[in-house]
Amino acid sequence: MRFNLNGRWVEDAQADPQSTILRYLRTQMAQVDVKEGCAGGDCGACTVMVGQVTEQGLQYHTVNACIALLASVHGAYVITPQGLASDGELHPAQQALIDHHGSQCGYCTPGFVMSMAALYQQQFSQADSDAAGQTVSNRPADRLNAWPVPEDEAIHAAISGNLCRCTGYRPIIDAARAMGEYPAKNADAVVSFDPKEINVSQENGLQPLLKKQQRQLFLPATEEQLKALLQQYPQATLWAGGTDLGLEISQRFSQFDTVICLHQIDSLQHWQHQSDEPSGQLVLGAGMTYTQLEPVLAKDFPSFAELLHRIGSRQIRNLGTLGGNIANASPIGDTPPVLLALGAQLEIDGIHGRHQIAAQDFFTGYKQTRLRTGEYLRAVILPKLSPSQTLHCFKVSKRYDDDISAVMYAAWLEIDDQQIIQARIACGGMAATPLRAYTVEQALTGQPWCEATVLAAAQQVEQDYQPIDDVRASQGYRLQLVRNLLLKTWAQQEVVA
Numbered sequence: 001m002r003f004n005l006n007g008r009w010v011e012d013a014q015a016d017p018q019s020t021i022l023r024y025l026r027t028q029m030a031q032v033d034v035k036e037g038c039a040g041g042d043c044g045a046c047t048v049m050v051g052q053v054t055e056q057g058l059q060y061h062t063v064n065a066c067i068a069l070l071a072s073v074h075g076a077y078v079i080t081p082q083g084l085a086s087d088g089e090l091h092p093a094q095q096a097l098i099d100h101h102g103s104q105c106g107y108c109t110p111g112f113v114m115s116m117a118a119l120y121q122q123q124f125s126q127a128d129s130d131a132a133g134q135t136v137s138n139r140p141a142d143r144l145n146a147w148p149v150p151e152d153e154a155i156h157a158a159i160s161g162n163l164c165r166c167t168g169y170r171p172i173i174d175a176a177r178a179m180g181e182y183p184a185k186n187a188d189a190v191v192s193f194d195p196k197e198i199n200v201s202q203e204n205g206l207q208p209l210l211k212k213q214q215r216q217l218f219l220p221a222t223e224e225q226l227k228a229l230l231q232q233y234p235q236a237t238l239w240a241g242g243t244d245l246g247l248e249i250s251q252r253f254s255q256f257d258t259v260i261c262l263h264q265i266d267s268l269q270h271w272q273h274q275s276d277e278p279s280g281q282l283v284l285g286a287g288m289t290y291t292q293l294e295p296v297l298a299k300d301f302p303s304f305a306e307l308l309h310r311i312g313s314r315q316i317r318n319l320g321t322l323g324g325n326i327a328n329a330s331p332i333g334d335t336p337p338v339l340l341a342l343g344a345q346l347e348i349d350g351i352h353g354r355h356q357i358a359a360q361d362f363f364t365g366y367k368q369t370r371l372r373t374g375e376y377l378r379a380v381i382l383p384k385l386s387p388s389q390t391l392h393c394f395k396v397s398k399r400y401d402d403d404i405s406a407v408m409y410a411a412w413l414e415i416d417d418q419q420i421i422q423a424r425i426a427c428g429g430m431a432a433t434p435l436r437a438y439t440v441e442q443a444l445t446g447q448p449w450c451e452a453t454v455l456a457a458a459q460q461v462e463q464d465y466q467p468i469d470d471v472r473a474s475q476g477y478r479l480q481l482v483r484n485l486l487l488k489t490w491a492q493q494e495v496v497a
Helices: 021-027 092-099 109-130 152-158 169-181 184-191 223-232 245-250 290-300 302-308 314-319 322-327 336-342 438-444 451-458 475-496
Strands: 002-005 008-011 047-054 057-064 077-079 210-212 215-218 237-239 258-261 271-273 281-285 345-350 355-358 363-365 375-383 389-396 407-416 419-428
Touching: 047 109, 057 077, 057 109, 057 314, 092 109, 092 169, 109 152, 109 169, 152 169, 223 258, 223 345, 223 375, 281 290, 281 322, 290 302, 290 314, 302 389, 322 336, 322 375, 336 375, 336 389, 336 407, 336 419, 389 475, 407 475, 419 438, 438 451, 451 475
Parallel strands: 002 077, 215 258, 237 258
Antiparallel strands: 002 008, 047 057, 047 077, 210 215, 271 281, 281 375, 345 355, 345 375, 389 407, 407 419
16 A cells, blocks of 8 residues: 655555545544544545646545545545645645634634645646646746635535534635635645656555455456456455445444455546437446536536535545445435436446446335346446437435435426427435336326426326435425426426527
């Protein structure tokens, strides 16, 4: 196991295969500035920055260290708050928080610092790429960071996964707005690492990267290696982003005998258009994170892309994967209803060979799917929308950011000459699995596209769903939500038209 911590390479062959980044930093590296708050990826106190080498150089993103496996940063750079300072000068995010009195009890402050620093670095990198001839290596050392004040929306998105129980958000936001007022050289500790220093040996993915007692962790680099491992360990736990599995370790203290991490398999993170025609398909690698998906979906499925902004926080979206959200089979997962509405196909591979299955046939019961032992979800195939087709996605939750759905609703409509040719309505949170509203669909199909048609179809919701009462919503509230969201679909469609 090898990674760069605050500018120094760390190697460890004895690390626990199921150690999280947070546990390792605090217990093995004495990095106590990284805090443990919720141990569930909610509060953001444990936020760290992870740097990966891309075609654009070293790119940083934030993750919740409390639920991310240590193995996920193999070969990467990890930055904690104490690694931000350079030559005795605080990073602009740190200095701005001090000057604008953004810290109260202080427990959440390290996480806010990291989220703000990541926003700074992303804006800083963009500013440098936009300035002809201005690179990190040749810009004047005393130049103030020449990037515009971030929009409040960008600031809110960056810190949406950080909770301040002292209600100190106003000075924190003020500090984020002011980061550009500080010398850019103060951020050099983050951007000055040389990616050429990375020297991760091409280890055999069929051998454990980490092993301790009866526990072992594999890090295959190809799908061929993954299939070979599944032949040998068909009961292994497959770990993609781990935003749900991480809770098994951090909160339930579970142990897995064999873990196979998927994040270094490039083919699971690729996407492609199979055709440029309106009837073409968009093929998404199941290992793509929500952050990777956002720009890919923005053109062809803007409503789907907007929904991704509501999934967890930025830290979660940097970790969580499309395939993980589907294979987890939660009845309140955010992406499965969208896939059912679109008529998506799922590509499955493994020891039984490659095949496809319709998304609507994939879920068989609560947290149960048609995946067999030794199989994995490889890709998601989305039929592209024709000019007469639209997609509408609505998530309803108690909080706007970083919350679980009470109801997740998706509607796909084909309307020609103000008549509904086809309709697919799917919801999460209404049954043990994400489920189509077939009776509602029948009430819509073939009818004129008007408010009266939608109101009549809304009366059929109870024929399709019999939700339960729970802490998120009552049965009656959920049913009324779906009726209202049908009407919202009509209103939104009218605005588009």
